[in-house]
Amino acid sequence: MxxxxxxxxxxxxxxxxxxxxxxxxxxxxxxxxxxxxxxxxxxxxxxxxxxxxxxxxxxxxxxxxxxxxxxxxxxxxxxxxxxxxxxxxxxxxxxxxxxxxxxxxxxxxxxxxxxxxxxxxxxxxxxxxxxxxxxxxxxxxxxxxxxLHEGGLLTIAMNPAQATRLHKLKQHDHQFGYPQDEIEYLNQTQAQTHLNSNNVKAALLFKHGARIQxxxxxxxxxxxxxxxxxxxxxxxxxxxxxxxxxxxxxxxxxxxxxxxxxxxxxxxxxxxxxIIPVNSSIITTEVLPEAFWQRFGWTQKYLLNDQSHQFFYAQRTRDDRIVFGGRGAPYQFNSVDAGHGHLDNATIAQLQHKLAAVFPEYPIAIAHAWKGSLGVTxxxxxxxxxxxxxxxxxxxxxxxxxxxxxxxxxxxxxxxxxxxxxxxxxxxxxxxxxxxxETEPFRWIGIHSMYRMLGWADQIEYRKQQPQTTALASIAYKICGLN
Ligand SMILES: Cc1cc2nc3c(=O)[nH]c(=O)nc-3n(C[C@H](O)[C@H](O)[C@H](O)COP(=O)(O)OP(=O)(O)OC[C@H]3O[C@@H](n4cnc5c(N)ncnc54)[C@H](O)[C@@H]3O)c2cc1C
Structure with missing residues (x-):
C-alpha cells in the first residue's frame, strides 16, 4: 500500500x-x-x-x-x-x-x-x-x-582510562540524583568477585536496575x-x-x-x-552451562555494561543465555530504519569479538542476531x-x-x-x-565519523593503558552533541 x-x-x-x-x-x-x-x-x-x-x-x-x-x-x-x-x-x-x-x-x-x-x-x-x-x-x-529480575547493574572498566571514567561517572551520578549508598566503586580485586575476568580492571555497582524479556x-x-x-x-x-x-x-x-x-x-x-533512527545491534548466545556462570562469577544476574566509547550492554536471561548489544551498523543514509532487523556478518563478528574480550578463553556459540532503531534527537x-x-x-x-x-x-x-x-x-x-x-549527507558523515573516531579512541586507550581519556573521543562526542 x-x-x-x-x-x-x-x-x-x-x-x-x-x-x-x-x-x-x-x-x-x-x-x-x-x-x-x-x-x-x-x-x-x-x-x-x-x-x-x-x-x-x-x-x-x-x-x-x-x-x-x-x-x-x-x-x-x-x-x-x-x-x-x-x-x-x-x-x-x-x-x-x-x-x-x-x-x-x-x-x-x-x-x-x-x-x-x-x-x-x-x-x-x-x-x-x-x-x-x-x-x-x-x-x-x-x-x-x-x-523481571532486579539484580542491579555492574559497569566494568577494561582499561585505566575506563576506570578513570568510572570515578567521574560516580561523582556525576551522585550530583544528579543517586544517593551515595546506591553506587559502589569496586577496585580490580573487588570487581573480579562480581565478574571473574582478567580483563576487568574496576567496576561500579549500581543498586538499581532490572532485567526483563x-x-x-x-x-x-x-x-x-x-x-x-x-x-x-x-x-x-x-x-x-x-x-x-x-x-x-x-x-x-x-x-x-x-x-x-x-x-x-x-x-x-x-x-x-x-528525531532519527540510529541502530543498535544485538547477539544472543546459546544457553550456557552452569560451569560458565561459575567460572565467570556472573551469578547475581545483574545487568552488565562497560565504559568503552563503543560500549556494550548485556543481560543474563532467565534461560541462561547472554544477550549482548552494542553499536555496530549505526546509521543508514537518509534515516532509513532497521527494517526487519537483519544484521550483517561484520557487525555480528564485531560483537562476538567484544563478547570474547569480556569472557575470554571460553567458546560461546551465537544463536540469534538482530538490530533495531533507537529514536535519537x-x-x-x-x-x-x-x-x-x-x-x-x-x-x-x-x-x-x-x-x-x-x-x-x-x-x-x-x-x-x-x-x-x-x-x-x-x-x-x-x-x-x-x-x-543536519540534512544529508552531513548527517550521515557526522554520525559515521563519530562512531569511527570512538572506535579509534577505544583502540588508543587499550594500547596506551593510560588513565586519561583520549582527545579524539572528546572531539567525536562534540560532533554528535554528546558532550
Ligand atoms: C537494539 C536496541 C536495544 C535497546 N536496549 C535498550 C535497553 O536495554 N534499555 C533501554 O532502556 N532501552 C533500550 N533501547 C531503547 C528502547 O527499546 C526504546 O527507547 C523503547 O522501546 C521505545 O519505545 P517506543 O514505544 O517509544 O518506540 P518503538 O518500540 O520503536 O515503537 C514505535 C512503534 O510505532 C510504530 N509505527 C511507526 N510508524 C507508524 C505509523 N505511521 N503508524 C502506526 N504505527 C507506526 C512502529 O511500527 C513501532 O511498533 C534499545 C533499543 C534498541 C533498538
Whole structure:
C-alpha cells in the first residue's frame, strides 16, 4: 500500500509505508510461541465502525501501550485505540536489551544548557529509579510474567582510562540524583568477585536496575489492554494526522486527542528532522552451562555494561543465555530504519569479538542476531509535549534508555491528556525543544565519523593503558552533541 499526502501545516504529517507480518525481528519475539507473539484476537480496523475515539495513539511500542494502560486505568469508559503500522512490539520495544535501566534518558549538560534546574534533573533521576518498581508492581498486578529480575547493574572498566571514567561517572551520578549508598566503586580485586575476568580492571555497582524479556512485557500489556476494551489495530499505519484526526487506510478517523509514539520511525511521519533512527545491534548466545556462570562469577544476574566509547550492554536471561548489544551498523543514509532487523556478518563478528574480550578463553556459540532503531534527537534529549490548542501530543527521543523511560513518559503524557495537575511537569523532557538534525549527507558523515573516531579512541586507550581519556573521543562526542 502506498500513501502520499501533502504537508500543509506543521500539524499535518505525511508518510509512505508498506505493511508486512514478521516474527523474526528479535530473539525475544522469535522465542515465543507464534500464538503469543501474534495472538488470534487481533482486531481489524473497519472504517465504517471505528469512526471516533476519545484518544488515538500512534504506535504500539512501550510508549503507546503504557499510555493506553494508564489512560484506561484512569478512564475505563474512554474509547481508546492504538494504530500500529506492523505488529505490537515490532519496533525497539520488541528488540531491545531488556534493561530496565536506572539511568535517565538524555544528556545532563544539554538539560542544564536548556535552563533545566539541577533540582529538576535530580527529580528526573529519582523518578526513573522509581519507575523500575512501578513496572514491577504493574506486572504483579496484571499477572504479566516478563522475566523481571532486579539484580542491579555492574559497569566494568577494561582499561585505566575506563576506570578513570568510572570515578567521574560516580561523582556525576551522585550530583544528579543517586544517593551515595546506591553506587559502589569496586577496585580490580573487588570487581573480579562480581565478574571473574582478567580483563576487568574496576567496576561500579549500581543498586538499581532490572532485567526483563521485553517482548513478554509488550505482549502482556497488549493482552491486558485488549481484555479492558482498548482497540489495538495492527497492520494499520497512520499515514497522516493532525488536530482531532488521523488518516488510516485512506479513511479519516476522528479523536479528541491524538498522541504520536513512533520513536525511531517518527521522521517518516513528521518529516521535521527532530528525531532519527540510529541502530543498535544485538547477539544472543546459546544457553550456557552452569560451569560458565561459575567460572565467570556472573551469578547475581545483574545487568552488565562497560565504559568503552563503543560500549556494550548485556543481560543474563532467565534461560541462561547472554544477550549482548552494542553499536555496530549505526546509521543508514537518509534515516532509513532497521527494517526487519537483519544484521550483517561484520557487525555480528564485531560483537562476538567484544563478547570474547569480556569472557575470554571460553567458546560461546551465537544463536540469534538482530538490530533495531533507537529514536535519537540532535541533543540526545527526550521530549514529551501536548499542544493545548490542537490536543496533538508527541513522545520521543529515549535513545538507548527507553525501557523504563517510556513508562515514566507515558504516565506523564497521561496526566496531560487527563488535564491533571502533576509534579511530573517538572521533568526535563516537558515540552523540551530539540534542535533539528543536519540534512544529508552531513548527517550521515557526522554520525559515521563519530562512531569511527570512538572506535579509534577505544583502540588508543587499550594500547596506551593510560588513565586519561583520549582527545579524539572528546572531539567525536562534540560532533554528535554528546558532550
Ligand atoms: C537494539 C536496541 C536495544 C535497546 N536496549 C535498550 C535497553 O536495554 N534499555 C533501554 O532502556 N532501552 C533500550 N533501547 C531503547 C528502547 O527499546 C526504546 O527507547 C523503547 O522501546 C521505545 O519505545 P517506543 O514505544 O517509544 O518506540 P518503538 O518500540 O520503536 O515503537 C514505535 C512503534 O510505532 C510504530 N509505527 C511507526 N510508524 C507508524 C505509523 N505511521 N503508524 C502506526 N504505527 C507506526 C512502529 O511500527 C513501532 O511498533 C534499545 C533499543 C534498541 C533498538
Amino acid at each position: 502506498t500513501y502520499a499526502f501533502k504537508t500543509n501545516t506543521n500539524l499535518f504529517y505525511s508518510l509512505k509505508t508498506k505493511t508486512m507480518s514478521h516474527n523474526n525481528i528479535s530473539f525475544w519475539v522469535k522465542s515465543l510461541p507464534e500464538h503469543t507473539a501474534f495472538n488470534a484476537n487481533a482486531q481489524t480496523f473497519d472504517a465504517q465502525v471505528h469512526q471516533h475515539f476519545d484518544v488515538v495513539i500512534i504506535g504500539a511500542g512501550f510508549t503507546g501501550l503504557w499510555l493506553a494502560y494508564y489512560l484506561n486505568q484512569a478512564q475505563p469508559h474512554w474509547n481508546i485505540a492504538i494504530f500500529e503500522a506492523q505488529q505490537v512490539a515490532y519496533g525497539a520495544s520488541g528488540r531491545n536489551g531488556g534493561w530496565l535501566s536506572p539511568h535517565m534518558p538524555g544528556i545532563v549538560s544539554k538539560m542544564l544548557k536548556a535552563g533545566i534546574s539541577q533540582e529538576n534533573i535530580v527529580f528526573f533521576q529519582q523518578q526513573v529509579t522509581a519507575t523500575i518498581a512501578e513496572v514491577r508492581q504493574v506486572c504483579q498486578k496484571e499477572n504479566i510474567d516478563c522475566d 521485553p517482548a513478554k512485557l509488550a505482549f502482556g500489556l497488549r493482552d491486558c489492554l485488549r481484555t479492558r476494551g482498548v482497540k489495538i489495530f495492527e497492520n494499520s499505519p497512520v499515514t497522516a494526522f493532525g488536530k482531532q484526526h488521523v488518516q488510516v487506510q485512506g479513511q479519516k478517523v476522528s479523536a479528541n486527542y491524538v498522541v504520536s509514539c513512533t520513536e525511531g520511525y517518527s521522521d517518516a511521519l513528521l518529516k521535521n528532522r527532530k 540532535r541533543d540526545w534529549c527526550a521530549s514529551v509535549s501536548l499542544s493545548p490548542n490542537t490536543q496533538v501530543g508527541h513522545v520521543y527521543g529515549f535513545a538507548g534508555h527507553g525501557v523504563a523511560g517510556t513508562n515514566l513518559a507515558a504516565r506523564h503524557m497521561a496526566t496531560k491528556v487527563l488535564q491533571q495537575q502533576s509534579e511530573l511537569e517538572r521533568l526535563p523532557w516537558n515540552n523540551f525543544q530539540n534542535p533539528t538534525w
